[in-house]
Amino acid sequence: MSAPTTFHGWVCHGKDAPMKWEEMKIRAEDDYCVDMDVTDCGLCGTDIHTMDANWVSPRYPLCGHEIASICTRVDSKVQNVKVGDRIGVGTQSGSCHRAECPACSTGNENLCPIQLFFTYNSVWPNGDEAYGGYADKWRGDCRFVFKIPDILSNEIACIVFCAGVATYAPLKRHNVNADSVVGVMGLGGLGHYGILWAKAMGAKVFTMSHNDRKHDVALELGADDYIGTNAAEHLTKYTGKFSHILCTGISPDFKWKTYTPLFKPNGVFINVNLPEWNFPEISPMLLVASQVNICGSAIGSPIEIEDMLQFAAKTVLKPYLPTYPMKEAPQAVADFNAGKPRFRFVLKDLLFVCVLSKYKAGGLSPI
């Protein structure tokens, strides 16, 4: 099959500019390239931050980074996936791979200090732009592309490549287990996976949300209890309760002194949230006296993603993922901005979903 030179995707030309479906140049192949036809792409909080230029000035146009797909073509050095496989890619799609890199040489490619490439809003080493998954096709490096386990549908799998691993990896790294009591702050796309993973790891899980309308769905998701964070007095009765708090969302008036008393001795506050504002300062006295470990976590390494996929294949994951046809991406973004997701929107290419279901039923070759 000859390699395509263009693809079609939803692009954003600037904050508040209408998204447009356009034909664009696909990056040139190299020995490690995988081509995929996108079936599903999640709509992540990071997409909104990026489109709205909340962090730094982004490289417009942009489009999506939680991709599940069917593999349509592989280049000569690709061994981990083959044509016809269901495959996915998340936020990261490249790193330096140098032997002298302290991150890449130790399986921590997500922390590579030399060269990080992302699925969109990034430039490949050959100078071509990286575009994302609100699109019909994507091409990228097989070292950041993963085969989806049979038990996971593409609809569920697309989200695990970003929101999934961003919450799974730190919970696993910080040894969440049946003795843990985990607070998950912020019940959006990441928070809802945080609850699912922490429960599957055996922990007791409390949802901490500023939106009391989420009370019932938090319990439906499997949380053991719900804590409204709007009023600090709701929190005091949880003093000394938590071994871990996974922070996926906070309000700008967050105060350390409200939260540090909630930890058991040597508890861990794991931040994965990336708001436009900074955390407040923490006084040395509070840090010393509370002995809380405050840390962050960035997506996940390829090893952590493979580990998560194996874990997910053994777990019955029941996320809530409302879907939109890919052609309605601008409406999905507007609805996300209006706070409507419960909890993650998935954009679906309905033509490919149809092909995929026939393929799975043994009726049709996907290619």
Ligand SMILES: NC(=O)c1ccc[n+]([C@@H]2O[C@H](COP(=O)([O-])OP(=O)(O)OC[C@H]3O[C@@H](n4cnc5c(N)ncnc54)[C@H](OP(=O)(O)O)[C@@H]3O)[C@@H](O)[C@H]2O)c1
């Ligand atoms: N570290 C990583 O590797 C990584 C990976 C992907 C995304 N992220 C970042 O993680 C964050 C969450 O992403 P997401 O996709 O889960 O976003 P999301 O679906 O919008 O969820 C974020 C949640 O945070 C809470 N929140 C947001 N703004 C708030 C405010 N002003 N006051 C109080 N609570 C607020 C809300 O939860 P409640 O209503 O329940 O309070 C909201 O549902 C984003 O900043 C994203 O960029 C990080």
Ligand SMILES: [Zn+2]
């Ligand atoms: Zn994401």
Ligand SMILES: [Zn+2]
């Ligand atoms: Zn590196």
